[in-house]
Amino acid sequence: EAQVTQNPRYLITVTGKKLTVTCSQNMNHEYMSWYRQDPGLGLRQIYYSMNVEVTDKGDVPEGYKVSRKEKRNFPLILESPSPNQTSLYFCASSLRPGTVYNEQFFGPGTRLTVL
Amino acid sequence: TQLLEQSPQFLSIQEGENLTVYCNSSSVFSSLQWYRQEPGEGPVLLVTVVTGGEVKKLKRLTFQFGDARKDSSLHITAAQPGDTGLYLCAGVYAGKSTFGDGTTLTVKP
Secondary structure, eight states: OOOEEEEOSEEEEOTTOOEEEEEEESSOOSEEEEEEEETTTEEEEEEEEEETTEEEEOSOOTTOEEOOSSSSBOOEEESSOOGGGOEEEEEEEESSTTSSOOOEEEOOOEEEEEO | OOOOEEEOSEEEEETTOOEEEEEEOSSOOSEEEEEEEOTTSOOEEEEEEOSTTOEEEETTEEEEEOTTSSEEEEEESSOOGGGOEEEEEEEEETTEEEEOOOEEEEEEO
């Protein structure tokens, strides 16, 4: 089954404790992206990657890191999480980046709480 | 940063009623997409409109892209409880997607 998977689905942590949220897609998509979703603010892009070893900042990259060493994986790293990073995070991938179609397939989401 | 404003933010209607959701921007987009998100899941693409003035129909859903490619609307005819969810518009430009804040639709039986 073609899908985007994220782990963990739920995470409660404390300020300053490094964490990684994994994202994997099995559709051979070149484009992958991370979003955070907060009430009243919609989906905001954190980082995106057009291909292996190519990553770019989105609209809200502060406090986050990413890497794209393999085509299928795009982990999101929070080196020193803070309470304002409490949010619902989505990973997405796309087959045709750079085109008007750019249909994105989303993972199920990771709900992160930073105390 | 390109911004997309959706209205209304919340909409609660009875089954069988019609409704329209709007997505507006001051920026021009290459295309406009509509996604639907259910609780506990990620958004799922409903449609992509590309040409200014384009109208697409998906069963009871009608999507329109403004002539100037800055705005779009989603019209649902005879809404059903299964239409309940969060509707998100997304503008695509240079391969990058900018999402609106979303419209939460509740359709009561």
